[in-house]
Amino acid sequence: MLPTQLHAAVLTDPGKVRRNNEDSCFADGDLGLLIVADGMGGHAAGEVASHLAVQVIRDQVVQALRTGKIPARDGAPLHLSDRARLLDAAVHLANDMILETAQKSPERRGMGTTVVAALLSGRRLAVAHVGDSRLYLLRKGEFRQITQDHSLVAEQVAKGLLTPEQAETSEIQNVLSRALGVKAEVEVDVTEPNLENGDLILLCSDGLSRMVKDGAISAELSRLKEPTEMCHNLVRLALEQGGRDNVTVAVGRVQSVGLWSSVKKLWRRPARRTA
Numbered sequence: 001m002l003p004t005q006l007h008a009a010v011l012t013d014p015g016k017v018r019r020n021n022e023d024s025c026f027a028d029g030d031l032g033l034l035i036v037a038d039g040m041g042g043h044a045a046g047e048v049a050s051h052l053a054v055q056v057i058r059d060q061v062v063q064a065l066r067t068g069k070i071p072a073r074d075g076a077p078l079h080l081s082d083r084a085r086l087l088d089a090a091v092h093l094a095n096d097m098i099l100e101t102a103q104k105s106p107e108r109r110g111m112g113t114t115v116v117a118a119l120l121s122g123r124r125l126a127v128a129h130v131g132d133s134r135l136y137l138l139r140k141g142e143f144r145q146i147t148q149d150h151s152l153v154a155e156q157v158a159k160g161l162l163t164p165e166q167a168e169t170s171e172i173q174n175v176l177s178r179a180l181g182v183k184a185e186v187e188v189d190v191t192e193p194n195l196e197n198g199d200l201i202l203l204c205s206d207g208l209s210r211m212v213k214d215g216a217i218s219a220e221l222s223r224l225k226e227p228t229e230m231c232h233n234l235v236r237l238a239l240e241q242g243g244r245d246n247v248t249v250a251v252g253r254v255q256s257v258g259l260w261s262s263v264k265k266l267w268r269r270p271a272r273r274t275a
């Protein structure tokens, strides 16, 4: 089976109401890594928390891919692939770093962030998330939410106490049941869906998912070819619907890589020093 790669793009916008953008994001097709984080907390602390989450996860992934060493974490599920364990450890470290930063400065106490991160892992995608930033998969016209929101309304829908329609208009929509930077212990959901050539992956903050219906998001992704164009149009749709929150989208298209491209990529890789 041919190896896969991600053709990726990312875009963030403060929206039409808020002056600050508390979302942070990262996308690198060569690394196969996409991250979206949505921060919270006064005095611009939300920006600090989401930025820290993205920075720590990105740095951990880059370092592990360069050295081949996967950070060990006690309690990490054994059935996960190396790359899924790497993401799991990186998200836990981000939690520690945000808590530590908050404890050092009083004006940053109480800051936190959601995070959703995806890392290409052969023919699978390692996905780690905390909070209500989402990852969707579009495959041959079928649009599916892979992550389950860690929010009070999502829990009430799961228990049958609220219908999905009631959840959409609930006044407690923004209350999270899990976030990074809140407690020393955080439960991180990690999944590894299989991938197929042509799959589209979308990561987003709730500034998109609350403004634009899933059907409209799916239609836009299906209509367009380039991830950069998809990001621009999804952000535009969120702004047209009111843009009441910061909006962030990251898109990755899964492509099989021909043998010749794989060989060229190997040649481009810098020689590793042995001394």
Ligand code: CA
Binding pocket: 038, 205, 206, 207, 245, 246
């Ligand atoms: Ca938000």
